Amino acid sequence: MEGKWLIADRDLNEREGLKWLLKSSSIPVTTILLASNFQDFIGHFEKESPDIILLELDMVNRENWSSFRELMQIYAPIVIVTSAEATFEKARLAIELQALELMIKPFSATKVKSAYQKATKVLEKKQYLYAAPHSNTIKDLSYEALFISQPDVSDDYKMAIFKTESIEKVSILYSFLSDYPFKESHAIFPLSDMVVLLFKETCKNTKEQCQKAMRKWEEEFFEPLAIVIRNDKSPHISLNEKFIEARKMLEFTYYYGYQQIVEFEYTPDWVHIDPFLAPPEQRVWVDMLANHDIEKIKKWLYDEFLQLVNPYPDPGLVRIRLTSILAQIRRFMKTHNLDEQQIYEREYRYIFHSILYDSVLYRSVQNLILFIQKIFLGADSSQLMFTQDPIERGISYIESNFSNCELRLEDVAKHVDRNPSYFSHLLISKTSRSFTDILTDIRLKEAKRILTETSKPVKEIARLVGFYHPNYFSRIFKEVVGVSPREYRRDKR
Secondary structure (H helix, E strand, C coil), rough: CCCCEEECCCCHHHHHCCCCCCCCCCCCCCEEEEECCCHHHHHHHHHHHHCEEEEEHCCHHHHHHHHHHHHHHHCEEEEEEEEEECCEEEEEHHHHHCCCCCEECCCCHHHHHHHHHHHHHHHHHHHHHHHCCCCCCCCEECCCCHHHCCCCCCCEEEEEEEECCCCCHHHHHHHHHHHHCCCCCCEEEEECCCCEEEEECCCCCHHHHHHHHHHHHHHHHCEEEEEEECCCCCCCCCCCHHHHHHHHHCCCCHHHHCEEEEEECCCCCEEECCCCCCCCHHHHHHHHHHHHCCHHHHHHHHHCCCCCCCCCHHHHHHHHHHHHHHHHHHHHHHHHHHHHHHHHHHHHHHHHHHHHHCCCCHHHHHHHHHHHHHHHHHHHHHHHHHHHCCHHHHHHHHEEEEEEECCCHHHHHHHHHHHHHHHHHHHHHHHHCHHHHHHHHHHHHHHCCCHHHCCHHHHHHHCCCCCCCHHHHHHHHHHHHHHCHHHHHHHCC
16 A cells, blocks of 8 residues: 655755655555655644654754644654764654654664665555454454454354553554464454454464564663463454453553563452542641641552552542542632643643553552652642742731731831831732732631621621621721621621
8 A cells, every 4th residue: 555755854954865765665655745844844744644754863952842742643644763862862853753763873774774664564564454444254263253242153262362551543543463473363343442363262372472472562662562462262252252351351451561461261350449548537637738747648649559469450440539539639720820830731731631441550659759759849839939028028927917906007117027008009919909908808807707607796797706896897888898787787688
């Protein structure tokens, strides 16, 4: 099948040389696009949607890297990258892009052609997979045998399911497994998120073959892989039932992690846990957060989540329990006004997404610990800014002493060690309100609360919120709120 290629390199000779090698090969190509800079690359990519891209890594600067990586993840083209730097950093970037190949300049024609052939083979498998993924019959078995119980399927096949952590790599995994020299394999079924491999009943070394395939895969693609093998002889169980059991066993990667092979003869059941924090646990978390006790938090999380043994709790309940902890952290953030800062709010949403969707438990726990460390630093910084800001300290003093009928601007200025006139100027500059406006607002807010929640007389309420004369209190209340204190109470009730 023909493909559309995009070659991006800042060096004219390199671009033309790579193009010439592609055209002179036997690889079927519909279009070859060229880009000399990042802007040209993005323009061609968005307009033409190439199947395969060959990109000079050094063309993408740090400012554009994040958006570029997201673009690659969304459209998932086959990626070959090049660089003049044979460094670990370039290898890391290539892995981050899930590149098929990293070629270091100067190129050899043999190396380039080999990369071209590999990309073409992956493209053929990918196009085959998406062209008719459910209509094929492999030897004497069809896809329907996996999803619908078929008693007439008599052979007792051994089943192995291969799953990559990145769903975008499934087509590459299918291509890899199709080419791998398995012995006594019978059929291979590529699905949207995994690849199912069937071995003949006579196969004696299913696990050993899968282990070798895993090592070979990781050498070539640096992508974590999990394998589940159902190896027992069960002629009375249909292929569909085996598939359901094996797929459920894949959920145990949430506890085991990837780069593992799990062999089983029966599917264990999940155990039930209470997913919500009990009141005593909530109090423990309030204390740990208030005291910034990161070591105690680490121990609590490690003991709770990373010491689990079989039988394991349902992963869905574990995720809910983690979100219950996140709710306590959210309250801590609000206490220190960190939820109003974009950097912490963005981190919070990332952690929430990690808890809900990360495929491995220990990663969610580690991300949570790192986030807690960050908000502790943020809370310390927020407290330091508060102690250094005379306006914040002044408003806090007013909120604590508003019931004092004799509270004056001079008292607040003295508390923050500022000249009264200068403090009044700072107050208006920062809040656009005078000392009197702020004090009145705080007093009336408390008056509304008392009017709504109690039956205390207006005269007593006036005194409680700092007014000498009840009549003056009622007049100010009506001017600001629009109704008298008694009318306000009647309306609310």
